[in-house]
């Protein structure tokens with residue numbers, strides 16, 4: 001089921017971690033699949049997790065059901081230049 005949902009979302013590199021349905025609202029928790037991120041400044045891979053940011057976005061409703069995406073937007077801290085990535 002989770003794999004199907006991931007496929008349906010069609011966002012590359014993003015996986016559906018969990019799903020919760022409250023009456024007519026479906027909340028999908030999604031997360032970027034990659035464990036690392038490339039630093040935009042020095043183009044090095046950074047491994048240190050800086051922060052977890054959660055935000056909700058409204059997706060296209062599936063019929064009667066309102067779809068909300070709970071996105072975990074992780075920030076990584078660069079060991080090289082120590083600038084958190086946007």
Ligand SMILES: [Zn+2]
Pocket residue numbers: 039040041042043044078079080081082083
């Ligand atoms: Zn860097």
